[in-house]
Amino acid sequence: MRETDDCIRRPVFFRKLLNAVMWLLSAAGVALAVFCMLWILWSVIRNGAGVIGLDFLFCGSKPPGEPDNGVGNAILGTVFITLTAVVIGVPAAFAGGVGLAIYGQNSRIGNLIRFSVNVMMGLPSILAGVFVYALLVVTTGHRSGFAGSLSLAIILFPVVMRTTEDMILMVPAAVHESSLALGMTRARSVLCIVCRSIKGGLATGILLAVARTAGETAPLLFTALWSDAWPWHYFTQPTANLPVLINEYTTNSPSEEMHAMGWGAAFLITITLLLMNLALRFICREKKHA
Amino acid sequence: MFELFRKKENLRDRAFMILTLLCAFLPLAAAVGFLILLGGNSAEAFRTFGFGFLVSTQWDPVQELYGALPAISGTLLTTVIALGIAAPLGFITALFLVNAPEWLGHPLSQALDLLAAIPSIIYGMWGLFVLAPVMQDYIQPFLADTLRLGKLPFVGEDYNGFGFLTAGLILALMVLPYICAVMRDVFRMTPGPLREAAYGIGCTSWEVASDIVLRYGLRGILGAVFIGLGRALGETMAVLFVIGGIAELPDSLFGSGTTIAATLANNFNEADGLLRSVLFALGLILMLLSLSVQAAAQLYLRNMDRKRGEK
Numbered sequence: 001m002r003e004t005d006d007c008i009r010r011p012v013f014f015r016k017l018l019n020a021v022m023w024l025l026s027a028a029g030v031a032l033a034v035f036c037m038l039w040i041l042w043s044v045i046r047n048g049a050g051v052i053g054l055d056f057l058f059c060g061s062k063p064p065g066e067p068d069n070g071v072g073n074a075i076l077g078t079v080f081i082t083l084t085a086v087v088i089g090v091p092a093a094f095a096g097g098v099g100l101a102i103y104g105q106n107s108r109i110g111n112l113i114r115f116s117v118n119v120m121m122g123l124p125s126i127l128a129g130v131f132v133y134a135l136l137v138v139t140t141g142h143r144s145g146f147a148g149s150l151s152l153a154i155i156l157f158p159v160v161m162r163t164t165e166d167m168i169l170m171v172p173a174a175v176h177e178s179s180l181a182l183g184m185t186r187a188r189s190v191l192c193i194v195c196r197s198i199k200g201g202l203a204t205g206i207l208l209a210v211a212r213t214a215g216e217t218a219p220l221l222f223t224a225l226w227s228d229a230w231p232w233h234y235f236t237q238p239t240a241n242l243p244v245l246i247n248e249y250t251t252n253s254p255s256e257e258m259h260a261m262g263w264g265a266a267f268l269i270t271i272t273l274l275l276m277n278l279a280l281r282f283i284c285r286e287k288k289h290a
Numbered sequence: 291m292f293e294l295f296r297k298k299e300n301l302r303d304r305a306f307m308i309l310t311l312l313c314a315f316l317p318l319a320a321a322v323g324f325l326i327l328l329g330g331n332s333a334e335a336f337r338t339f340g341f342g343f344l345v346s347t348q349w350d351p352v353q354e355l356y357g358a359l360p361a362i363s364g365t366l367l368t369t370v371i372a373l374g375i376a377a378p379l380g381f382i383t384a385l386f387l388v389n390a391p392e393w394l395g396h397p398l399s400q401a402l403d404l405l406a407a408i409p410s411i412i413y414g415m416w417g418l419f420v421l422a423p424v425m426q427d428y429i430q431p432f433l434a435d436t437l438r439l440g441k442l443p444f445v446g447e448d449y450n451g452f453g454f455l456t457a458g459l460i461l462a463l464m465v466l467p468y469i470c471a472v473m474r475d476v477f478r479m480t481p482g483p484l485r486e487a488a489y490g491i492g493c494t495s496w497e498v499a500s501d502i503v504l505r506y507g508l509r510g511i512l513g514a515v516f517i518g519l520g521r522a523l524g525e526t527m528a529v530l531f532v533i534g535g536i537a538e539l540p541d542s543l544f545g546s547g548t549t550i551a552a553t554l555a556n557n558f559n560e561a562d563g564l565l566r567s568v569l570f571a572l573g574l575i576l577m578l579l580s581l582s583v584q585a586a587a588q589l590y591l592r593n594m595d596r597k598r599g600e601k
Contacts, residue, residue, distance in 0.1 A: 096314040
């Protein structure tokens with residue numbers, strides 16, 4: 001009752017004014033957010049694009065002041081670490097998502113698993129580093145690129161699993177059921193019929209998750225660490241990688257040259273990930289329209 | 291022979307079920323494993339300091355006296371600043387994006403989503419080299435001197451571009467895409483007839499948003515805020531560069547301090563013995579904080595799904 005009275009007492013002019021002000025505010029909010037995004041991109045491009053060159057891309061990193069300084073080893077290390085994380089994490093996470101989608105509906109255990117997946121998705125990434133440190137680095141006695149891969153795989157796992165489950169649940173149950181009715185086993189029906197119908201979306205979702213994980217720094221700080229060497233001792237020694245290199249060059253180094261190198265590395269990683277992101281979104285959208 | 295084939299297929303099906311279910315249990319196992327490993331490794335810290343560890347403000351590596359309160363309060367303060375900015379901003383940006391025409395709303399939504407694709411270290415670097423000088427030269431003098439906010443308690447007149455406010459701003463920008471995405475879903479979820487009825491009796495679009503959509507989707511919006519909260523709590527790299535890294539209680543918005551994640555990142559590699567155990571204990575605290583926030587988010591968002599299911 002009180003609220004209706006309140007509405008009647010609000011003069012029309014005031015209501016329209018409030019509406020206009022709020023519309024302006026929300027437009028300004030969007031403008032601010034987009035402006036900040038462009039600002040970040042522009043800083044990265046302005047400071048980083050000039051550093052890129054053949055030496056930068058193909059020479060290994062060296063202490064400041066030496067000639068032919070590059071980040072080739074860190075690029076290769078990042079590729080090693082990310083690919084291994086994908087190999088460890090994605091197939092198992094895909095299987096888990098399939099299992100949860102098929103056997104885990106309306107069951108208490110299924111809901112518990114779903115809850116834990118969501119919790120793991122929101123877990124601070126630095127904790128994955130701490131966990132792998134306690135699990136692998138303490139027991140084996142050395143930091144390694146592989147430990148870094150494992151921590152990235154832990155971050156990747158719940159995202160891929162959730163994407164797989166969501167995608168499978170989007171397929172109409174009739175598709176699954178009719179293939180079962182034709183005498184297919186569950187395994188065959190899921191892999192050959194259900195997953196085939198969503199393979200585009202599934203691949204997009206998984207690659208987006210990989211792209212997000214590839215730029216993670218915090219979990220690598222205690223596991224892969226960082227080194228000036230080429231990553232040939234991936235399993236036994238600290239391994240060079242781009243994110244931690246950026247961290248080292250910006251915080252632990254006073255020299256301008258190192259800052260510039262850091263921006264160059266930041267440029268590489270940002271542009272690669274953004275292009276990957278845009279391309280995936282574009283492909284996904286084309287599919288939807290077709 | 292057909293029977294044999296059948297048996298083989300059945301066996302394969304059984305193997306498929308066991309394999310996929312085993313994989314499905316992995317996240318649960320990992321969550322439990324996290325708790326066990328962090329708890330086990332932090333036992334020494336809790337034995338040494340007792341539960342006074344949680345409220346002690348000491349951080350003295352020479353005498354080996356450690357307390358968690360500076361890191362905990364710093365974490366909470368940056369998170370509160372970030373959410374205080376990002377939650378209302380997320381609400382009004384989602385409002386604009388949902389109401390805008392398709393040709394404008396779609397690309398802008400995509401642009402906002404791209405904010406989430408930028409790695410956190412880039413935010414940190416941008417904060418350190420670009421935002422911190424801008425804060426020092428323009429924003430903080432404006433807030434402290436022009437608006438005279440510096441006289442207020444807990445704001446302070448000493449500023450150097452770093453500190454809680456800068457960290458909070460960067461965090462707000464980082465969590466904005468997540469909050470905005472969930473809020474857009476909430477807005478789209480409000481039944482059309484409800485909104486049209488409100489327009490029909492002459493409500494302005496702001497009144498529809500604040501009186502109808504906000505109340506209808508309140509739980510979803512709270513869920514969005516908790517999702518952002520979870521992201522902001524444990525963010526490391528974006529905060530690390532601009533927070534200052536001093537283990538002291540926060541005394542002003544412009545002052546420096548530390549967060550749990552930043553403390554871990556700064557000290558973990560050189561730590562051993564008691565300090566390492568203390569850092570594990572901080573990790574455990576961060577894990578429990580994040581767990582409770584995620585649980586709250588799930589509670590709110592699951593009810594939202596149920597509501598959606600009824601529709």
